[in-house]
Amino acid sequence: MLPIRTSRPTLAAVALAVSLTACSAQAADKDPAAGRPAAPAAVTVADRTAGKPVTVTATGGKLTAVKVTDAKGEPLTGRTDANGTRWTSDRKAAPGTTYTAEITSRGADDKETTTRSSFSTPAPGKVNKLTLAPGKNTTVGIAHPLSIVFDLPVTKKAEVEKQLKVTTSNGTEGSWGWIKDWSGRDRADWRPKEYWKPGTKVTLEADLNGTDSGGGWFVRDYATGFTVGDAQVVKVDLDGHELTVRKNGATVRTIPVSGGTPGGDKRSWRGTAVLMAKEGTINMNSETVGLGDAYDKMVDYSMRLTWSGMYAHAAPWNARYFGNANHSSGCIGMSDENAAALYALVKPGDPFEIKGAETKGTVAEGNGYGAWNVSWADWKAKSALN
Known part of the structure; x- marks a missing residue:
């Protein structure tokens, strides 16, 4: 005759900390041993500031699966730490977006509980947009910089620059520099130390969705890519x-x-x-x-x-x-x-x-593409991350 189990398993408590205002719904799993509802994992909203990574924390157990998607079903990817108790999204939560989170955790008794919740980040007060040059899939001369002109002021230049990733096919040395465009708007140019080598392929990934520029929020990512032609x-x-x-x-x-x-x-x-x-x-x-x-x-x-x-x-x-x-x-x-x-x-x-x-x-650096009239040392000093 098998012994009767008299104690209920302890389930992991899960805390969800996000940049949002939230409404949540939790699933109540049945405990087959006790025949009555088990205590569901708790989902808690801790931060109401947009533009921060989503974090999920397990207490009394470990995370086994975390899935966060936006209203379009696009995933907000992330990773769990070495202890298996904290998951952090790779990207910031975007403003004005509703997310659905499905979190599975394993308690000390090796049983799993899944909770589901939804939460919405506040809508942005102002939306910043930008114009990229050169255009995508173009072939340009050896002096063309990557140039970004912003619609609204950028007072958090370092935060924005961190999200701008330039990749070249031959490891070209270069730097961002912040200047004023002839129009008076904020502008960031990435120029090589010397003229581009012919045949260089250049890509820009501007993962700005969820980034606060100080003058407005970005609500999408941008990208471009071009090839350098003859010298x-x-x-x-x-x-x-x-x-x-x-x-x-x-x-x-x-x-x-x-x-x-x-x-x-x-x-x-x-x-x-x-x-x-x-x-x-x-x-x-x-x-x-x-x-x-x-x-x-x-x-x-x-x-x-x-x-x-x-x-x-x-x-x-x-x-x-x-x-x-x-x-x-x-x-x-x-x-x-x-x-x-x-x-x-x-x-x-x-x-x-x-x-x-x-x-x-x-020719001034903002009057067209005049960055070549600035010494390399002075140009690098114009980077917000120098």
Whole structure:
């Protein structure tokens, strides 16, 4: 005759600490030995601040399974510590999200209890968004940085930067730097120590969902990836009034040009300006760049170099100055034929290395992609994690 069991098994007590406001429902398992409901594992909400990892703690036993999913069924992955008593999510709980947690624990009597609960994190007061460059699956020149412009202010730069993972195919050394975009918004650029090597593949994983920027919450992740093309550099000598295109070390075209008129606001910028976009035929109006009514015309083969309005483009009205004088409103002008040829050769990300005695200053890091005009040591100092 088998002995009668007179004591009930002790089940694990489980505490769930999350960044949320919660409503929970618990399953009451039947104790087959006693024929009456066993005490369910307790699920407790401890933290009401969004943007923190979800944690699950077992008391008097160990965790055997933890499953946390959002309303779309997407899992919030995590891991249990070596003792088997604490589980922590890999990611922060996102704001304005409802999660379902299913937790199984094993007590001292080796029996398991499963509890289920749901909880919701508070909706964000403000949502921050961003714009990424270069675009996904593009091929760019050797000077194009990874660039992120944020819609709302970023006062918690270190917290945001921690979530930005850059991977390169050849271990390229680089650093994030925080600057002000020409628009006045916060911007983070990742540039290599030197120009990219041709063929480098670059990816960015911005796992920002659930991160507080200080000016607003991110409610999604972002990603991009691009490939670096040929090593092409456009050298512009405004003193010699000549532009030279060098591709993979060889000169492929030399073009007579005219730069900005010496003296006053019509001078060109010097330093490294990175080709931002090939904009084709556009209207150029001097009033938009603070030069009064000096010009208002359609311009062909327009290649943007700065946000402040410096382009390389066709300027047939200035033909007599090409190769012998600077006589423009700040842009680098050339004949229709040469502009068409240059337009076909270059790609966004190609550096234009501009020199000249009668220029108005160096391209600033936020005026287009001017990070190359900052020393490597000074650029690394702009990282929030330096």
